[in-house]
Amino acid sequence: NLALINPKAEDFFKTDNSKGLKEIIEFLGSDIKDVFRKEFVMAKDFILEISAISMEKDGVDLGNLVVLHDVSREKIIEKLKTEFVSLAAHQLRTPLSAIKWSLRMILDGDLGKINKDQKEIMEKTYQSNERMIALVNDLLSVARIEEGKYAINAISIDVAEICRLAIDSIADGFKKKGIRLKFIKPSKSIMVFCDKEKIGLVLQNMLDNALKYTTKLGKVSLFIEETLVDVTFNIKDTGIGIAKNEQNRVFSKFFRTNEAVLSEPVGSGLGLYMAKNIIDSHNGKIGFKSQPGKGTTFYFTLKKDT
Structure with missing residues (x-):
C-alpha cells in the first residue's frame, strides 16, 4: 500500500x-x-x-x-528520427527506380550499342544503384518495424519449403564464390505457423552473411532440429567468426563487427536487427554461437504448427 x-x-x-x-x-x-x-x-x-x-x-x-x-524526450526524438528516415527513404525510392531502369535499358542496348568499356562502367553504376535500393528497402522495413506496422501474415507451411525458397534465391552466389552450401533436409514433413515471406527474409539474411564472411572453399550448412513443440533453423559456416567483445551488439541497429567491415566493406548493419524483430514478433528465439577464425552458427526457433 x-x-x-x-x-x-x-x-x-x-x-x-x-x-x-x-x-x-x-x-x-x-x-x-x-x-x-x-x-x-x-x-x-x-x-x-x-x-x-x-x-x-x-x-x-x-x-x-x-x-x-x-525517457519521454528520448522516445519523442526516436519517433521523429524514424519518421524522418521513413520519409527520406520513400523520397529516394522513386528516383533510384528510374535510374535503375534507365541503366538497364542502356545495358540491354535499347538506346543503341555501347562498347566494352562503357558497358563495364554502366554495370558498376547499376550494381551501386542496386545496393542503394537495397539500403532504402531496409530503412523502410526498419521504419515499419519501429512504427509497429510490420504486419505478420502467418500460414501453416513446411520448414523444408521455407529453406528451399531461401536457398534458391542465393544459390548462384555460393557457386560463384566456390563455397559449398549443404542443406540437410528433414526426413519428414515439419509444419510451422509463420509468415512465409518474413521468415524467408531471416533465412536469406543469415545465408547471405554466411556467404559474405566465409572464404573461398569454405562450407555453409543449413539444418533443422526439432523438439515436441519447437523447430530450430541452424545456419553454420566456417567463416571469420565474431570477436567476443562484439558479440553482445550483433543484433543492434547499424552495427557491423570490425572483421566484417574489413572482409566486406559494403553493408548496412540492419539485416540481423530486422531478423531479431521478425523472430520476436513470432514469439520465437534467435541467437548464435561463434569462435573467431573458426566460424559461426546462427539459429532461430519457431513453434510447431500442431
Whole structure:
C-alpha cells in the first residue's frame, strides 16, 4: 500500500494524487526476484523506464530498490528520427527506380550499342544503384518495424519449403564464390505457423552473411532440429567468426563487427536487427554461437504448427 507521496513526486508524475505511482506498484508486482527493467507508459507523451532489484543482506530481505527514469524526450526524438528516415527513404525510392531502369535499358542496348568499356562502367553504376535500393528497402522495413506496422501474415507451411525458397534465391552466389552450401533436409514433413515471406527474409539474411564472411572453399550448412513443440533453423559456416567483445551488439541497429567491415566493406548493419524483430514478433528465439577464425552458427526457433 502507498502510505505517502511528497510534492516532488507529484511534480514528477505530473499529478496531484497517487494514482500514477499506484499504477507503477501494480505494474511491478509484489515479488521482484531478479533485476527488472521495462518501459511503462504513464500517458501519451510521458514514458518511464523502470529499473528494480530485490535487496537483501545476510539473508535478510531489505525490500526493493526502484529507479524511475523519464525517457519521454528520448522516445519523442526516436519517433521523429524514424519518421524522418521513413520519409527520406520513400523520397529516394522513386528516383533510384528510374535510374535503375534507365541503366538497364542502356545495358540491354535499347538506346543503341555501347562498347566494352562503357558497358563495364554502366554495370558498376547499376550494381551501386542496386545496393542503394537495397539500403532504402531496409530503412523502410526498419521504419515499419519501429512504427509497429510490420504486419505478420502467418500460414501453416513446411520448414523444408521455407529453406528451399531461401536457398534458391542465393544459390548462384555460393557457386560463384566456390563455397559449398549443404542443406540437410528433414526426413519428414515439419509444419510451422509463420509468415512465409518474413521468415524467408531471416533465412536469406543469415545465408547471405554466411556467404559474405566465409572464404573461398569454405562450407555453409543449413539444418533443422526439432523438439515436441519447437523447430530450430541452424545456419553454420566456417567463416571469420565474431570477436567476443562484439558479440553482445550483433543484433543492434547499424552495427557491423570490425572483421566484417574489413572482409566486406559494403553493408548496412540492419539485416540481423530486422531478423531479431521478425523472430520476436513470432514469439520465437534467435541467437548464435561463434569462435573467431573458426566460424559461426546462427539459429532461430519457431513453434510447431500442431
